[in-house]
Amino acid sequence: MLDLRQRGQDLRAYVRGLESWVIDALAQFGIEGERRDGRVGIWVAHNDGREDKIAAIGVRVRGWVTYHGISINVAPDLTHFSGIVPCGIGDEGLGVTSLDDLGVAVSMDQVDAVLKASFAKIFG
Helix, strand or coil, rough: EEHHHHHCCCHHHHHHHHHHHHHHHHCCCCCCCCCCCCCCCCHHHHHCCCCCEEEEEEEEEEECCEEEEEEEEECCHHHHHCCCCCCCCCCCEEEECCCCCCCCCHHHHHHHHHHHHHHHHHHH
């Protein structure tokens, strides 16, 4: 938990920090994650113009204390996403991808280590 009053930040800055954290971690694996105005999560643009969601971010704030979660698709069975519409995708023809789908075979331990190092860079 992070008390935003103690850090002197507002909620938008906090969410931007979470996004930056995920983008930085993905970059360590050679993946360019990007924000999209009006869409939740982190996105990957393909050469053919398609965009796929690779990470989700959820934040709950209660009494100026935040509870957050991030989800990076490492190697899920992407067919499971055919039965749901992930937040931020809607009817725009956008998809879902993963590190594995993009040709990056890494373990959860490797992802955890990169996330830990990236967190310190973003949040101090």
